Amino acid sequence: MTHSTPLAAAQDLIKSANSILFITGAGLSADSGLPTYRGVGGLYEGQRTDEGYAIETALSASMFKHRPEITWKYLWQIGSACYQARFNQGHAIIADIEKNKPNTWVLTQNIDGFHHQAGSKNLIEIHGRGERLYCVACDFESTAEQLLANYQQTISLPPHCPQCGGLIRPDVVLFEEMLPEKALSQLYQLLDTMPFDVVVVVGTSAQFPHIQQPVVLAKQLAIPIIEINPSETELSVLASYHLRGGAAEMLNASWANE
Numbered sequence: 001m002t003h004s005t006p007l008a009a010a011q012d013l014i015k016s017a018n019s020i021l022f023i024t025g026a027g028l029s030a031d032s033g034l035p036t037y038r039g040v041g042g043l044y045e046g047q048r049t050d051e052g053y054a055i056e057t058a059l060s061a062s063m064f065k066h067r068p069e070i071t072w073k074y075l076w077q078i079g080s081a082c083y084q085a086r087f088n089q090g091h092a093i094i095a096d097i098e099k100n101k102p103n104t105w106v107l108t109q110n111i112d113g114f115h116h117q118a119g120s121k122n123l124i125e126i127h128g129r130g131e132r133l134y135c136v137a138c139d140f141e142s143t144a145e146q147l148l149a150n151y152q153q154t155i156s157l158p159p160h161c162p163q164c165g166g167l168i169r170p171d172v173v174l175f176e177e178m179l180p181e182k183a184l185s186q187l188y189q190l191l192d193t194m195p196f197d198v199v200v201v202v203g204t205s206a207q208f209p210h211i212q213q214p215v216v217l218a219k220q221l222a223i224p225i226i227e228i229n230p231s232e233t234e235l236s237v238l239a240s241y242h243l244r245g246g247a248a249e250m251l252n253a254s255w256a257n258e
């Protein structure tokens with residue numbers, strides 16, 4: 001079958017697929033008004049923190065161990081940028097596609113929890129979710145919302161556990177840290193079988209090997225790859241079709257065509 005445009009080809013592939021793997025990054029959440037950050041650090045990409053650290057250092061496991069107040073200062077700023085933002089039409093369309101095609105999966109590098117909010121169930125949040133907080137010393141768990149509610153105006157960072165006084169941290173992957181075991185094993189299971197008819201890469205330039213790997217594998221297995229991104233990326237060369245535009249707009253155009 002020949003198609004007049006990449007969009008028409010993408011519409012056809014998405015419509016006829018039984019199972020789709022969506023790989024999503026900051027570009028998808030940019031449509032919710034979030035800055036396109038690299039991992040948890042890109043709000044400050046290329047800049048130094050007030051203390052003169054690279055953001056990767058401020059948001060690293062070793063900084064959190066020795067000077068948690070510094071790590072928390074920047075976690076807090078990133079959290080504030082995400083606060084009150086919510087999922088957008090792009091997340092909603094991906095969740096809707098999963099409802100129609102139950103073997104659809106999402107692999108995301110975003111920590112904003114928007115796929116979860118939008119209703120995606122087959123979801124691998126490979127860098128964790130910032131909204132979930134836990135104590136490093138005991139079994140206490142909380143949410144960012146509860147933390148904000150309890151702290152009101154005066155916030156003393158780092159926050160401490162109300163049960164044991166231990167440090168509270170968000171359930172995200174800091175620099176130098178391993179990826180979460182459960183998410184990794186889910187990812188490897190998918191990579192083992194690669195049961196997808198189409199892979200759609202949305203709003204990520206895939207600087208992370210664990211984001212790149214499934215795309216490379218899809219290419220090797222001749223699974224069609226659709227890239228949704230306003231700019232050229234390292235992955236563009238692997239993609240069968242490029243939709244050059246915003247994530248929500250292009251997902252909408254690819255799906256709402258009936």
Ligand SMILES: [Zn+2]
Nearest residue numbers: 135138161164
């Ligand atoms: Zn505790």
